Amino acid sequence: MRIIDETVLEDLALGAAVLGTGGGGDPYIGKLMARQAIRDYGPVELYTLDELADDDLVVPTAMMGAPTVMVEKMPNGDDIVNAFLSVGKYIGKPVKATMSIEAGGLNSVVPIYCAARLRVPMVDCDGMGRAFPELQMVTHTIHGISSTPFAMSDERGNTVLMETISNLWTETFARSVTVNMGAMAMIALYAATAAQLREAAIPGTITLAEEIGKVVRRARLEEDEPVETIREAVGGYLIFKGKIGDVERRTEAGFAKGDAFIDGLDEYAGQKLQLSFQNEHLAARIDGEFKVTVPDLLAVLDVDTGEPITTEALRYGFRVAIIAIPCAEKWRSPKGLEIVGPGYFGYETEYVPVEARYSQRRKRML
């Protein structure tokens, strides 16, 4: 067990934004909320999965909806607490802890807020090892863990609970209600025991995010090359540098969808990268050819500061570096690719692990 205090929080939020591949909610708002909760209620205990008893029940908490909306409409905190408590009450058993369902700006820190306010511990793991736009897209689904009892709450005091026959049905119903709630809702779902999570979850994500954040912070202080430092810390590949040209956006069925078109700079001059997103960055095409796709990660970083840029912050003129990061191994199974592979999102291409495409090239460049 270790403690998440304000300092840890800063690093964690920064690192989680890298893993969040542009999604998982605005990291700034999430950080503010969690920091205030830590100030008001004290720091949070972070347990590893091994430190829990087999039948300890863990209920993840998260934000659902379009991050573009969250910039203007903040959660009020009671909504998070309501969703978490509703699942516990429905199950009728004590809930030991909460956890992140995804690594990403807001969704790495929402559970910290919940944990601080209710004085329950948090577990060092998540269900994606990154962020994904739909709620069935977690390693829990690969392992047959149900998303229900599922609870979603808004800032007005409304709560909707579900018992569904599949995690895709939960996504379908919850997405509609999210739109009704103002394109954003706070959710609690995927209740599971520590024993189940040792099989199904991706361990150590919070610590990994914190470490990435720490490295970036130091690189900035020392004016070291932050992009290269991040690339090394995450074990990724630099695939592009360029200036954002056009950004096409649409808020569709509660998602922030769109494409950014990036004109190459330096050694990438003359090339054009098309970055497709749905809450998260999902695929990168260079000159029309798919180079990196889900489930591998795409981090879009400010070329000077290394600051991760969320999908809703993409703007004309930003100079960015794009890093591709290998996804968690679980996603590369046939079942994993069925849930989050390029085909699910409608991209007509086979999944090729990023290492297969870039490790050779990287060696040449070094």
Add this chain to the structure above:
Amino acid sequence: MRIIDETVLEDLALGAAVLGTGGGGDPYIGKLMARQAIRDYGPVELYTLDELADDDLVVPTAMMGAPTVMVEKMPNGDDIVNAFLSVGKYIGKPVKATMSIEAGGLNSVVPIYCAARLRVPMVDCDGMGRAFPELQMVTHTIHGISSTPFAMSDERGNTVLMETISNLWTETFARSVTVNMGAMAMIALYAATAAQLREAAIPGTITLAEEIGKVVRRARLEEDEPVETIREAVGGYLIFKGKIGDVERRTEAGFAKGDAFIDGLDEYAGQKLQLSFQNEHLAARIDGEFKVTVPDLLAVLDVDTGEPITTEALRYGFRVAIIAIPCAEKWRSPKGLEIVGPGYFGYETEYVPVEARYSQRRKRML
């Protein structure tokens, strides 16, 4: 207490279809389901509100969605039972009985199906005295009774539960989920004690429907004028006779909406009636002028048989008589008209009780 057996059911379904003002679901399918349940599980006990103890808990059951869809997609029965049991389980107290939330083809008999299968009694009352398209449109809302805990279930085994801050929010969320469930769902809602219902509900609706049905059946056997017989039985006014010309329909946000244009026959020759509907018949304009609007009832009857015609059955060429019936007194209060008056549905006209417009004329005609 009295018994609802197959014979009662026939009359009840017919009479409820008159009160259903074209909505409340297809009466034929509802009757088939309830009849089978009575055959399989035995007849149903019908209690008056006065026969219940003050704190006996009653949970209404109903179908929600577009009746146009139900013609092709039948409920499977487990969905009704799941919704009813989910509310009881959530409340954690024994539920004494079920009841109709609205008078209407299917929704008068859905509770009979539920009561037969689960061997619980049914109560002789409803929340509308007619049918209305949205779920906050019940006399319970006038009396401050919450629609939640609300449960909705589909035939696949999915259940969605809600705790909301207003009945309008329940309607909003539930309408979206209904669309996801295939434009139709089975629901349980408005849990209330017998003491509350003695204030809030409209008593005797089941018996009234049965009596209307009985009268119509006899009129048909005796080849008496069924339309006039129905008009007398319901205390209504004949406002039009004509042949249906154009019918414009759209399924919108889970509702069956539209307008039928009816060309006058006999003494109405040369006049044109526009009948507007949203699951139920809501307003009648003659030659462009509003004559009858919600909350008063509009029954569209086959001119020869007196058979009530549902909104989804309106077709070119049908010869119909249109009867206007005064609504329950509760709806004529300012709070009632706010919930179900013409303004709520976007009709730019004041509500004028049907008696005020037609009683004089009727006297002249007699």
